[in-house]
Amino acid sequence: MHIHRIGDVTILNDASEIPGLGFLPVNAYVLHAEQPMVIDTGLSTVDKDFVSVLAEVLDPADVRWLWITHPDRDHTGGLWKLLQAAPRARLVTTFLGLGIMTCEWEIPLDRVFLLNPGQALDVGDRRLHCFRPPLFDNPSTTGFLDDRTGALFSSDCFGAPMPSAELAASADVRAVGNQLRDFQLLWASVDSPWVHQVDPARFRATVDPIRAMGASAVFSTHLPPVPQPDDQLFETVLLAPQTNPFVGPDQAALEALLATFEPAGAP
Ligand SMILES: [Fe+2]
Ligand SMILES: [Fe+2]
Numbered sequence: 001m002h003i004h005r006i007g008d009v010t011i012l013n014d015a016s017e018i019p020g021l022g023f024l025p026v027n028a029y030v031l032h033a034e035q036p037m038v039i040d041t042g043l044s045t046v047d048k049d050f051v052s053v054l055a056e057v058l059d060p061a062d063v064r065w066l067w068i069t070h071p072d073r074d075h076t077g078g079l080w081k082l083l084q085a086a087p088r089a090r091l092v093t094t095f096l097g098l099g100i101m102t103c104e105w106e107i108p109l110d111r112v113f114l115l116n117p118g119q120a121l122d123v124g125d126r127r128l129h130c131f132r133p134p135l136f137d138n139p140s141t142t143g144f145l146d147d148r149t150g151a152l153f154s155s156d157c158f159g160a161p162m163p164s165a166e167l168a169a170s171a172d173v174r175a176v177g178n179q180l181r182d183f184q185l186l187w188a189s190v191d192s193p194w195v196h197q198v199d200p201a202r203f204r205a206t207v208d209p210i211r212a213m214g215a216s217a218v219f220s221t222h223l224p225p226v227p228q229p230d231d232q233l234f235e236t237v238l239l240a241p242q243t244n245p246f247v248g249p250d251q252a253a254l255e256a257l258l259a260t261f262e263p264a265g266a267p
Pocket of ligand 1 (some may be wrong): 137138
């Protein structure tokens with residue numbers, strides 16, 4: 001994993017290579033508030049040790065809040081071990097998010113803090129304003145705006161697969177260049193296939209309030225950090241309903257791929 005810091009935010013950056021799409025950044029974050037918060041906990045594959053990586057940034061025992069933007073497995077890799085390592089930490093999620101997590105873990109309810117879009121959480125020196133991002137792949141998804149710094153955490157929304165591992169590890173999305181829009185629209189189609197069925201005007205009504213927050217920086221789970229978000233970020237998302245629906249490789253494509261792996265002379 002790569003570690004970057006921008007203002008009050010530390011980025012714990014990882015990536016997942018997706019055949020045919022590229023390298024999807026998978027970021028977790030530390031918000032260095034008076035009451036420190038971890039946002040998401042990385043990939044769930046067995047080779048990951050999220051808590052050890054986090055320990056390079058702060059003592060896990062000092063974590064007071066763990067905000068799981070939604071319990072997909074690219075967000076919950078270190079969740080359980082972090083709850084053990086951070087006995088004072090409360091798990092911020094929604095009722096639905098909690099329900100999904102209890103399919104895998106016995107979450108003690110006194111460790112949970114349920115927060116809905118439209119509500120805010122006080123973390124000592126700032127309030128975190130919860131919202132539902134305009135694009136999401138899980139009904140429990142939330143993001144938030146830090147009202148002290150203007151940092152906005154958007155979960156899967158604004159994500160994009162990157163053409164190289166180096167770009168997926170970048171600390172500044174501006175390194176991606178002009179193709180960023182296409183990459184983001186591809187991800188929108190992959191991650192939020194329902195977007196092709198929405199009325200564009202009603203969809204815009206979910207984007208504009210996020211744009212109006214005037215974020216100073218945007219931190220998506222699946223995009224390098226956006227230090228100075230401009231209108232383009234939101235205009236790109238608004239195009240999502242008009243993009244081509246994503247269709248993944250089928251069995252014939254898989255078999256063609258596997259054939260390339262067979263050693264010469266194999267039976
Ligand atoms: Fe997701
Ligand atoms: Fe995700």
